[in-house]
Amino acid sequence: MTQPQDSPQTGPRSAPQAPPRPGARETRPRKVAAFFDLDKTIIATSSTAAFSKPFYAGGLISRGDVLRSAYAHFLYMVGGADADQTERMRAHLSSLVTGWDVRTVSQIVEETLHEYIDPVVYAEAVELIVSHHDRGHDVVIVSASGSEVVEPIAAVLGADHYVATRMEIVDGRYTGEIDFYAYGENKALAIRELAEANGYDLDASYAYSDSITDAPMLAEVGHGFAVNPDRTLRRLAGESGWGTLTFVRPVTLRTQLAPPRSAVVVGGAVAVAVVGWLVWRAVRKRSGRSG
DSSP states (O other), X not given: OOOOOSOOOOOSSSOOOOOOOTTOOOOSSOBOEEEEEOBTTTBSSOHHHHTHHXXXXXXXSOHXXXXXXXXXXXXXXXXXXXXXXXXXXXXXXXXXXXXXXXXXXXXXXXXXXXXXXXXXXXXXXXXXXXXXXXXXXXXXXXXXEEHHHHHHXXXXXXXXXXXXXXXXXXXXXXXXXXXXXXXXXXXXXXXXXXXXXXXXXXXXXXXXXXXXXXXXXXXXXXXXXXXXXXXXXXXXXXXXXXXXXXXXXXEOOOOOOOSOOOOBOTTOOOXXXXXXXXXXXXXXXXXXXXX
């Protein structure tokens, strides 16, 4: 697959521990980051597919597009989308969004975020995010979904930075060209660039993902964790010394979305404020002990 050349953009309170990989640096003080995949790691669905209904209602896609998105979502959820299928879906999405008004997309996502994303956030992922922040770690969302979808979700989660796919925009509309595709090896590239920019010690950092395509991201840090892994990822995790986690408790987050806070993408320098931690803690107290 040809990649664009531009650079990017549970249970208890403590995060899982894993032995440092051989040769880990022992520099002090260390700045640590926790890199989280989004789909099926933080949320129990595909973030892009979740918005197919409001995109249809907003006139951005046709009924046929909705059906194709539903099929792609089915393949994704059962783990049946291989690299070739993923590339075809990427090409389809690139063609699909050509000409879309960026402001309209952002408005739809902002207005429907709570309806389509709030009910499917894993409680275990929320607890991990809180734990990493409590330990002074930066939290970074790394997703192949578009930045207009990922940015507001990252803001609600209180992420310090995010990395997402960037579509080319001319005169406020998508051209269909992809400036940066946050997938596979490109996620690892983005992590290295963020580490260089922010002084992260990757040997001391963490990464969480459900997907075998994120193996480069998991291998980039000293503490990799496979979340709800299928057989292939579980085997690779065992071979690579990564931990495995099971997330099973989607929770409804009854929050009120503040205006999207801009998180820093690779190449940018805009800080994201931490949003709604009192609400997160209340949710944790209500539901964290129920399982």
